[in-house]
Amino acid sequence: MSESLDYFRQNRLPHIWCPGCGHGTVTGALTRTLAKLGIDKNNVVVVSGIGCSSRASGYLDFDTIHTAHGRAIAFATGIKLSRPDMKVIVMTGDGDCTAIGGNHFIHAARRNIDITTIVMNNSNYGMTSGQYSPMTPTGMLGTTAPYGNVERPFDLGKLAIACGATYVGRSTSYHVQLLGELLEKALLNKGFSVVEAVVGCPTYFGRKNKLGGAVDMFTWQKDHAVNVKAAAVMAPEKLEGKFLIGELYNQAAPEFTAQYDALIESVRRKFDNFQGGVRGCAQNSD
Amino acid sequence: MPEAKLMQGNEACTLGALAAGLNFFAGYPITPSTEIAELCSEELPKIGGKFIQMEDEIGSIAAIIGASLTGRKAMTATSGPGFSLMQELIGYSAISEVPIVIINVQRVGPSTGMPTSLAQGDVMQARWGTHGDHPVVVLAPGNVRECFDLTIKAFNIAEDLRVPVIVLSDETIGHMREKVVLPDYKSIKVVNRKAPATPAGYLPYKADQDGGVPLMAPFGAGYRWHVTGLSHDETGFPTNKGEVAGDLIKRLMRKVEKAEPVIRDYATESADDCDVLVVAFGSSAMSATSAVRQARAQGVKAGLFRPKTIWPFPEEPLRELAAKAKRIIVPEMNLGQLVLEIERVVAGKAPVERLSKVNCELFRPEEILKAIIGGSK
Numbered sequence: 001m002s003e004s005l006d007y008f009r010q011n012r013l014p015h016i017w018c019p020g021c022g023h024g025t026v027t028g029a030l031t032r033t034l035a036k037l038g039i040d041k042n043n044v045v046v047v048s049g050i051g052c053s054s055r056a057s058g059y060l061d062f063d064t065i066h067t068a069h070g071r072a073i074a075f076a077t078g079i080k081l082s083r084p085d086m087k088v089i090v091m092t093g094d095g096d097c098t099a100i101g102g103n104h105f106i107h108a109a110r111r112n113i114d115i116t117t118i119v120m121n122n123s124n125y126g127m128t129s130g131q132y133s134p135m136t137p138t139g140m141l142g143t144t145a146p147y148g149n150v151e152r153p154f155d156l157g158k159l160a161i162a163c164g165a166t167y168v169g170r171s172t173s174y175h176v177q178l179l180g181e182l183l184e185k186a187l188l189n190k191g192f193s194v195v196e197a198v199v200g201c202p203t204y205f206g207r208k209n210k211l212g213g214a215v216d217m218f219t220w221q222k223d224h225a226v227n228v229k230a231a232a233v234m235a236p237e238k239l240e241g242k243f244l245i246g247e248l249y250n251q252a253a254p255e256f257t258a259q260y261d262a263l264i265e266s267v268r269r270k271f272d273n274f275q276g277g278v279r280g281c282a283q284n285s286d
Numbered sequence: 287m288p289e290a291k292l293m294q295g296n297e298a299c300t301l302g303a304l305a306a307g308l309n310f311f312a313g314y315p316i317t318p319s320t321e322i323a324e325l326c327s328e329e330l331p332k333i334g335g336k337f338i339q340m341e342d343e344i345g346s347i348a349a350i351i352g353a354s355l356t357g358r359k360a361m362t363a364t365s366g367p368g369f370s371l372m373q374e375l376i377g378y379s380a381i382s383e384v385p386i387v388i389i390n391v392q393r394v395g396p397s398t399g400m401p402t403s404l405a406q407g408d409v410m411q412a413r414w415g416t417h418g419d420h421p422v423v424v425l426a427p428g429n430v431r432e433c434f435d436l437t438i439k440a441f442n443i444a445e446d447l448r449v450p451v452i453v454l455s456d457e458t459i460g461h462m463r464e465k466v467v468l469p470d471y472k473s474i475k476v477v478n479r480k481a482p483a484t485p486a487g488y489l490p491y492k493a494d495q496d497g498g499v500p501l502m503a504p505f506g507a508g509y510r511w512h513v514t515g516l517s518h519d520e521t522g523f524p525t526n527k528g529e530v531a532g533d534l535i536k537r538l539m540r541k542v543e544k545a546e547p548v549i550r551d552y553a554t555e556s557a558d559d560c561d562v563l564v565v566a567f568g569s570s571a572m573s574a575t576s577a578v579r580q581a582r583a584q585g586v587k588a589g590l591f592r593p594k595t596i597w598p599f600p601e602e603p604l605r606e607l608a609a610k611a612k613r614i615i616v617p618e619m620n621l622g623q624l625v626l627e628i629e630r631v632v633a634g635k636a637p638v639e640r641l642s643k644v645n646c647e648l649f650r651p652e653e654i655l656k657a658i659i660g661g662s663k
Contacts, residue, residue, distance in 0.1 A: 057512070064511075064512045067378070071375070074352075
């Protein structure tokens with residue numbers, strides 16, 4: 001415990017999240033995993049966007065950047081390409097990642113850039129008080145869906161896999177141990193890794209939809225999540241209304257920044273008479 | 287011995303960037319700026335630099351801010367629609383004080399407009415495109431060699447003041463080919479950002495004076511600092527105190543105001559004793575130069591004031607010249623943008639005449655000559 005606490009900026013605590021919110025649970029799972037892996041604090045960058053989940057970066061004792069809405073992965077792409085040796089982690093939410101940031105998400109997955117993206121899915125925009133998001137289930141209420149959400153939600157796992165992510169997992173703020181296991185594999189994967197953490201938002205999503213308090217929302221996660229291994233041998237009708245957790249995909253593929261570094265090496269071999277650039281720019285060798 | 291080369295403005299911008307230390311480029315293809323991305327994709331790997339074609343212009347500016355935070359010299363290049371998309375993160379660069387350079391090769395707008403045609407319609411957007419009060423520096427090259435020089439200057443200012451710097455080129459300057467003699471690279475002054483000495487006690491947004499520039503640590507060097515687009519205090523963490531947020535905005539603005547006399551850049555021709563002063567920038571200034579020379583040949587006392595820093599505008603030198611001139615003519619490829627600033631600076635000391643053109647064709651010198659002579663009679 002004390003080791004994982006060391007990954008927090010303790011003078012920035014307590015956090016701003018509501019009682020019963022799952023974001024703290026997810027952030028705790030991340031720090032415990034980093035501590036378990038013994039990752040050097042000076043070698044980590046945490047990048048976040050805008051929203052409740054994205055406040056996590058401010059509490060963590062790394063180089064951290066709280067970017068603009070939807071842009072965390074694009075900022076992270078610049079950081080990772082600049083410093084492939086550093087561990088780059090994106091902390092984002094369902095709205096930040098899949099609505100305004102959807103384009104960056106799918107292209108980072110396509111490139112298979114070595115970034116671990118943790119998507120805290122609380123089914124709505126909490127920071128702006130409960131509007132529906134691209135991951136709000138159909139029929140559920142939001143402050144901009146007063147008659148029920150008529151849109152269909154993303155299945156983030158399938159989206160990530162289709163776009164080329166090489167490690168994809170899903171857990172919940174109830175299944176904390178599983179979450180830690182998935183985060184560990186995601187952090188060790190050389191490529192674009194996505195871990196979706198289904199979390200409760202008792203203040204907005206829960207209250208609007210009369211789902212009860214924080215404990216009821218944790219209970220809902222427990223009752224509706226089915227591990228992908230168990231699901232494999234279950235009859236389809238038994239899976240109705242449930243969602244899958246566990247490791248959804250794990251398949252190695254060439255990683256973008258390593259590929260680019262290999263390109264640099266081959267280009268430099270080709271121009272082996274390199275003397276500070278063919279155009280004479282001696283001062284900007286890297 | 288430097289040799290003369292035939293090159294276009296976009297190429298000169300890229301070479302200038304490389305000479306200034308560019309080692310990270312992120313961009314998205316858009317006419318008429320694309321040659322810059324193409325050349326960067328070819329040249330950067332040779333020096334171990336990084337190039338990435340992002341999924342859009344928002345991603346491009348985000349990626350260069352990220353790269354700059356790790357200590358790289360980072361740039362993007364774009365035009366109208368892409369420049370519009372970048373506006374939010376220009377504000378991010380300004381408030382978080384992460385240096386970046388943006389080359390905006392202007393084209394006809396609004397919207398998709400005419401991608402391959404000339405306009406100078408982004409003057410106000412370059413200054414005020416993002417929301418909120420914010421500092422920004424805008425440089426306007428008037429020929430191909432200046433694309434080289436001013437891109438170097440853009441990097442130096444960005445690194446020195448920790449501000450976003452925009453090189454406001456245009457379709458004609460960007461695509462025009464001229465014979466250029468580049469300077470001896472050893473003579474080029476390159477400014478690097480000032481870094482703190484130790485992580486102990488590091489306050490990332492502590493400025494030692496009003497309008498001061500805080501020291502910037504690169505990510506990955508053990509400082510473990512926090513960057514945000516929220517209003518923040520000296521620690522870099524968000525604040526809800528109105529007073530602190532206001533002081534931050536004032537310091538950011540003062541940074542550039544204080545530096546104005548140092549970064550100020552302009553050229554004049556026959557301006558000391560002129561009756562008619564033409565004020566022009568970018569490609570319009572090429573036509574204006576020719577017009578002024580023709581007017582002189584005809585015995586009309588015409589002169590030229592050509593700002594290269596257009597934001598902040600070089601007020602003082604123009605005000606001095608305006609006090610002596612009988613008329614001021616402002617030709618620009620828009621319906622009147624820089625002229626608003628000139629009217630403010632001149633403040634009635636001389637009548638300011640607008641010469642606007644938005645038919646996508648560069649001014650013919652005769653058009654400006656006609657305005658010079660026509661009004662003199």
